[in-house]
Amino acid sequence: MTIKEIEKKTLALNALDKIHLVEKLLSSLDKPDPEIEQAWIKEAEERFAAYEKGELKAIPLEKVLRDIKRK
Structure with a gap:
């Protein structure tokens, strides 16, 4: 099946089926990269140390x- 056929x-799907498909597609793209995860863990540990x-x-949460609200 070609991309055009899939498209x-x-x-032609109903709205709910489209939403379900979009959610599935997005979640399939949201896989963490193990190298990046390790780099963030190392960074967090170094900052905490x-x-x-x-x-x-x-910096106090308040x-x-x-500062965020001002931007």
């Missing part, structure tokens, strides 16, 4: 939220 059949040593300061 034609997909567009720096925080515990006093090399990194925490300030972070205020």
Whole structure:
């Protein structure tokens, strides 16, 4: 089956079936990359260690939220 055939059949689906298909397709793309996951874990551990040593300061949640709202 070609992409055009799949597209034609997909567009003929009812709304609920289209939503279900879109959800399936999107979830199939949302697979974590193990290398990236490991890099983030390492980064988080290093940041936490720096925080515990006093090399990194925490920012209060209220300030972070205020700053986000201003943008």
